[in-house]
Amino acid sequence: MASPSPALLKDAVGGLDRDGFVALLSKLIGESARLQNDPPAHMPQEDLVAQHVVDALRPVSTETGGGPLVVRKVSYAEGRSNVIVEYPGTVPGRVVSFVGMHMDVVPANPSEWDFDPFSLTFDSEDKDKLRGRGTTDCLGHVALVAQLMRRLGEVKPPLKHSVIAVFIANEENSSVTGIGVDGLVKDGLLDKLKTGPLFWIDTADKQPCIGTGGMIPWHLKATGKLFHSGLAHKAINSMEMNMEALKEIQKRFYTDFPPHEKEKVYKFATPSTMKPTKWSYPGGGLNQIPGECTISGDIRLTPFYSTSHVVEKLKGYVEDINERLETVLDTRGPASKYVLPDENLRGRLEITFDGDVMNGVACNLESRGFKALCKATEEIVGHVEPYSITGSLPLIRELQVWRGA
Numbered sequence: 001m002a003s004p005s006p007a008l009l010k011d012a013v014g015g016l017d018r019d020g021f022v023a024l025l026s027k028l029i030g031e032s033a034r035l036q037n038d039p040p041a042h043m044p045q046e047d048l049v050a051q052h053v054v055d056a057l058r059p060v061s062t063e064t065g066g067g068p069l070v071v072r073k074v075s076y077a078e079g080r081s082n083v084i085v086e087y088p089g090t091v092p093g094r095v096v097s098f099v100g101m102h103m104d105v106v107p108a109n110p111s112e113w114d115f116d117p118f119s120l121t122f123d124s125e126d127k128d129k130l131r132g133r134g135t136t137d138c139l140g141h142v143a144l145v146a147q148l149m150r151r152l153g154e155v156k157p158p159l160k161h162s163v164i165a166v167f168i169a170n171e172e173n174s175s176v177t178g179i180g181v182d183g184l185v186k187d188g189l190l191d192k193l194k195t196g197p198l199f200w201i202d203t204a205d206k207q208p209c210i211g212t213g214g215m216i217p218w219h220l221k222a223t224g225k226l227f228h229s230g231l232a233h234k235a236i237n238s239m240e241m242n243m244e245a246l247k248e249i250q251k252r253f254y255t256d257f258p259p260h261e262k263e264k265v266y267k268f269a270t271p272s273t274m275k276p277t278k279w280s281y282p283g284g285g286l287n288q289i290p291g292e293c294t295i296s297g298d299i300r301l302t303p304f305y306s307t308s309h310v311v312e313k314l315k316g317y318v319e320d321i322n323e324r325l326e327t328v329l330d331t332r333g334p335a336s337k338y339v340l341p342d343e344n345l346r347g348r349l350e351i352t353f354d355g356d357v358m359n360g361v362a363c364n365l366e367s368r369g370f371k372a373l374c375k376a377t378e379e380i381v382g383h384v385e386p387y388s389i390t391g392s393l394p395l396i397r398e399l400q401v402w403r404g405a
Contacts, residue, residue, distance in 0.1 A: 009159075021143055021144065025139060028103075029135065029139060035105045035134065037172040044080065044105075046079070047075070053146050056146050056147075057150055060154055067154070070086040076178055076183045082169050085149045087149060088162050091161070097163075100393070101166075102169070102171030103138075104170060118133060164193060174358075175356075181394065182394065185395065185398070207384065208373050208374060208384070208387075209386070210370070210388055211363065212392055212396065213300040213302055214303065214357070214360040215356075215358045218314065218354075219352045219353075220246060221294045221350045222245065222347065223238060223348045223350070225289075226284075226289065227289050236337065237332075241325075242349070250274055253274045262302075267388055268302055268390065272300060273300050273390065277296065280296070302388075303360030315351060322346075322349055325347060
């Protein structure tokens with residue numbers, strides 16, 4: 001049997017069941033206090049959401065015999081489930097997938113909100129606007145795709161392509177690994193997604209996001225010599241050295257990784273950036289010149305550059321600066337210095353990187369999936385304006401490479 005035309009399929013599936021969507025989302029938002037992901041203070045229990053999704057789909061699942069949906073929960077840690085749902089197609093190997101609907105949320109402090117973030121409410125001025133932690137990131141997506149899969153199970157359209165939805169755990173934090181989409185990929189549970197379009201469902205915008213940035217967390221440690229501030233000539237001021245070193249490193253970074261010509265094609269809001277976001281040192285009095293300090297930050301890299309290449313470049317910058325401290329870095333005043341020859345002391349820089357480096361992704365703008373998404377967006381929203389940002393998402397680039405896209 002041939003697949004129905006897009007128009008017939010749209011008519012058969014129909015529009016969103018608003019009441020069903022709101023009812024499910026209300027249950028999910030009601031769990032959001034226990035979905036906050038910021039360990040060790042907040043360890044999410046995604047299984048609470050996973051069970052709501054399974055319950056919503058049970059009437060049209062093979063588990064009850066009431067429908068065609070194949071529903072599977074996969075857990076790699078207690079209370080932290082993923083859910084894979086498949087509506088089988090008629091042609092083996094053909095598939096379209098929706099991945100990335102994550103069941104954890106960013107923490108929320110109720111005292112900073114004008115309403116209860118852990119329950120679903122309607123905006124007082126706009127009854128079509130839903131409020132609550134996770135409505136746009138990403139419990140709303142969970143409820144929406146669950147409703148889509150339920151509707152497919154009810155209507156049972158004869159599709160050549162299998163439709164697969166993957167609801168994931170642990171998207172909002174990378175300090176714990178192996179229990180979300182990374183675990184599913186490692187175990188080969190997403191292998192069948194290779195042969196068709198894959199949509200990552202995690203944007204709060206109505207328009208298609210076609211590019212994301214890589215992310216490299218870095219720490220630049222400067223070691224000098226601690227001394228009394230009244231005898232500055234006997235110290236190596238680690239703060240001054242680190243600030244000057246970072247300035248030099250940033251200058252070299254922007255020379256080696258300038259705005260890329262493809263960034264205009266993908267409409268990136270910003271080019272690649274390297275900036276400090278955090279400062280730390282062991283502590284001490286105002287009359288002490290610190291002997292060590294660390295500046296930390298991140299690099300957001302457009303997907304047209306290699307994260308591994310950037311890491312090697314930064315290591316090279318630091319090595320070169322260490323060898324030529326006296327000539328590469330500016331000092332700050334006549335008593336400021338980074339080398340004390342009489343004491344055979346040199347300041348030293350060290351750069352390290354966290355293990356959770358993420359690669360950016362540039363979607364295939366010639367793919368059938370992208371063209372279908374643009375057509376649907378224009379039809380529903382009235383216009384289509386794809387965009388890209390250097391925000392980062394886990395494993396998307398790896399999924400793209402893995403699929404050969």
